[in-house]
Amino acid sequence: MNVMDTRATSAMLYLDGVHVSFDGFHAINNLSLTLAPGEMRAIIGPNGAGKTTMMDIITGKTKPDEGTVLFDGTVDLTRLDETRIAELGIGRKFQKPTVFESQTVQDNLLLALNVDHSVRGTLFWRGSKAESERIDKVLETIRLTDARNRLAGSLSHGQKQWLEIGMLLAQDPKVLLVDEPVAGMTDVETHLTAELLKEINRNHTIMVVEHDMTFVRELGVKVTCLHEGSVLAEGSIDQVSSNERVVEVYLGR
């Protein structure tokens, strides 16, 4: 077994040589990235660098033209659809908070719980104590206990972001993909979100895309900067933010 293989099999997420193009435009260009189990990784990069497309590929929404995408070292994600990938344990928070607006906060979490998702299972479902305890716990974590019976559509922007993170917690996936969790949040909310993600990271692998450098700095994790569909720089926040090219294309001089 060569080095490459061990790297692939020991990784939680392993992307190698991934290409995607839309109508001649290379959205992802020879992208290679590995995420170790239990790691939290911050992804930065200018708009259009391919951050969201990369998440689309990992979650099965977009199929790459070529390249390898492995989960847990063995599962080839390019062959699976969104549902199957979610079942395997990859959860995703979207850039624009996407919650079920016409249902209550509590029901949003209930839908996200990783219990029986079959038609029959949901038809004959009756709430168990364990389930409601888990929902209570998540509600507490995301500070929405008092809002549990409100419609998700009536929450503030920041609360929706948290609810979506809460849904990820309820889903309890092995890997969390979190797209711009603090966009539109106040300073205090941003800080709390960083704390929350660090807390979650204790027993989950996380990939977080964010522009807010203060937030990224606060997370204090390894940073990858994408540019034009491939990795431009990787390392600690200080290494990356002092990289010539990163400064040029992203941080600004």
Add this chain to the structure above:
Amino acid sequence: MVKARGDQEALALLTGLGDQPPLVTKAAASAVSSIQSNLAMWSMVQNAWYGLSLGSVLLLAAIGLAITFGVMGVINMAHGEMVMLGAYTTFVVQEVIRTRYPALFDYSLLIAVPLAFLVAGFIGVLIERTIIRFLYGRPLETLLATWGLSLVLQQAVRTAFGPTNREVGNPSWMSGAFELGQITITYNRLWILCFTLAVFAILLAMLRYTALGLEMRAVTQNRRMAASMGIATSRVDALTFGLGSGIAGIAGVALSQIDNVSPNLGQSYIIDSFMVVVFGGVGNLWGTLVGAFTLGIANKFLEPVAGAVLGKIAILVLIILFIQKRPRGLFALKGRAVEA
């Protein structure tokens, strides 16, 4: 010698020869087979012609929809009624000419075409301003509202002109037929084919070379940015919808020459039109062209095998299956330009 005639009669003659010397029988047999392959060839040509003719009718009915549905994304269930209004415009024009200026009868269609465009186009603009503009982005609601509208329009025409078929005459240059080899080509079908292609070409040129065409394309590609370039998007929407409806009106003029002019005229085309646009690929005029002729020809080649109605059913089923495979149609636009 008989072989050279090569038609159905000759075939009957040869197969009916009965007891003849072996040589003659053999010659006759070879003649028969050659005539048969000849006939098969001609029947192919005939079917292809029928297919082209049907395709041109489908294209004519669908071309306006390619604008309103394909370009604007409006599900206009009243599209068929715009066609119907065009046909009734032709009827009214002919009535006026018959009673007042009988000598002009041969020009009736030339007069009816611009009038039908204006009538249907005006009603289209009216519909867009009063109903559709409140429903952008809610396709299912648009569908229901325009369906209601189609009922109203049908009933209005029924009230005004009566429920029965109205007589629309063919001008002399639209009547009759000529022979081409073994097949008969009627003038009205030929003219409709030419007319359809002309409408298609004019529409394409209009979209490509006029200022309004440019504005329409800009609005459909990026409405928000188009507004920021000073394009009055709501005016363009109304005119685009009017254009699509006007073209449906023109289609009505042509269809009045081959179909019964009744309040239900539009109903019989609406499903076919949607099928053509969806099959060809939404948002692509060339797709609509290819879709219409493909469906027309496929239909006419299926007909002899399966019968007219079963042929049509088979086509519907095939399209339903096709949409499953390629939900965006034959010539789907791809990539970021479309997703954006």
Add this chain to the structure above:
Amino acid sequence: MTPHILTRSLDRAATAFVLLVAAVGVLIPLSNLLLPQGSMFQVPTYLVALWGKYVCYAILALSIDLIWGYCGILSLGHGAFFALGGYAMGMYLMRQIGSRGVYGNPILPDFMVFLNWDKLPWYWYGFDKFAFAALMVLVVPGLLAFCFGWLAFRSRVTGVYLSIITQAMTYALLLAFFRNDFGFGGNNGLTDFKDILGFNVQAEGTRAALFLLSCLALIIAFLICRAIVSSKLGKVLIAVRDAESRTRFLGYRVESYKLFVFTLSACMAGVAGALYVPQVGIINPSEFAPANSIEAVIWVAVGGRGTLIGAALGAVVVNYAKTFFTSGPLAPYWLFMLGALFILVTLLLPKGIVGTFNSWWEPRRSTGIAADEASAAREDGISAAKMAE
């Protein structure tokens, strides 16, 4: 079904609805049969049949609301499932005529004799047995819906595309059933029924029983729908309606959910059709007309999509109006009114009667202004979603 589903699904409004339908189902036939003719409270037989028809339409409306209101699937071909159920029942009724037909053939229905058919086509076998026919009432529409849905939902045909192909489906069936050699009576359809289960279909008692049965079927259909929408399955359906892709990313197999409700809904429509046929005495291909299916959708829109009671109510209200206007001097204007109804409901009353009533009533009923806030915020949410890139 386990009782907890039943108890969960019966809130106050639902209980009231069930009791109302039950009361109507009992009282109308009783008044028809027991009170003397001409009495003020006696319901004439023709009205029993008419209201029986409305009840069948209400079941059809429920079936459409289940998929459209709760799962966002707008079927413009649900009339096809209704008609298929009707044909299954019609075939049973034809076989019951026996040798009493015009041509007196004990096996072949009249139209087959007329077309010089010498034996019964294979697909007519078994329809002389009520149990078999009743089974087919469920199986035929269900199977068609299952196959159709399996193809469509798996390849993610959604929105208007799905609506257009469901319409094409019913249109294709319309063309097929018009054909004489298809073996279902062609243009004329199936009619001249005599008996159902040995009772004369024309008899007052039979009509009353059919009415009662229709009400019972409505109640059962309503309870099934209630059970579904108030279970966790119902929450998943609404999730699919509001954010299909998000639901997928949570690990739900969206196509299975759609397929389940679509098939169930088709079976319900089939039952509605089967009850409809003996009460109106005829089934013909025009039931497959796309216009019928679209009209049924507007019943739901008028009553309030996403509210089951609204759907049933909408069917009755619109059809009552139809009967009222088409039988009076206003008959020529009925289509104007129906058309205007389509337009005005979509433009001005998008929530329908019951939906509008609910959103007007609920804030007043619940304490505080939470619901008002919620509905305002929901609208905000929609505009924000539109604006967000």
Add this chain to the structure above:
Amino acid sequence: MSGWSKCIWGARAMLKIDNINLYYGAAQALRGVSLTAEPGKVTCVLGRNGVGKTSLLRAMVGQYPIASGAINFDGKDITALKPYERARRGIGFVPQGREIFPLLTVEENLKTGFGPLKREDRNIPNDVFSLFPVLETMLGRRGGDLSGGQQQQLAIGRALVMRPKLLLLDEPTEGIQPSIIKDIGRAISYLRNLGNIAIVLVEQYLDFACELGDSFAVMDRGAVKYACDRANLDPAEISRQMAL
């Protein structure tokens, strides 16, 4: 006449934004922002991603309705005007991400700016091609097929075709190679030096902004939190304000 109409003229006009608030649903994107832009001057709006810079521009062009406050342009209140009416009064917009019409050719993209013009002025100003020669060589190409840098030049050229009195540029250097950034910088200073056009430049790229700007506003969390003009410009202070 044609010589006159084939250049960019603009006309002196001033933009005044007064205490505007903007919400996306429940999220407040702008909190009491005020700003002015004068002809012949470049007003820079600086700040990190997501602080409301783009929302501010979109509020100016009318794409997002503001909840309160007023926008005054050329002496008139335009708060209630639709986006296309604002464009017709002379607001040219170069949006973030360029928003080129992907299926239109370069020439057609430029021509979409003809709408507000009188018939005799419907031509592409020579200045557009002298500022961005690459556009002239690519007139027949589809906008969507151009590289990012070329698209950015096209987006600016397209706005100039309208002969704007006010030019709004949203991060014109984002994701663009340095050589083209220089071209764009030259173009902006050329336009400023015409003296008639007011320019609002939204940027993250501080050096670029400092080089061109006449006045500066730093935004954070939807509000202007620091402002200065060229006379008392201190790049280090702006940088500090941006990073906080």
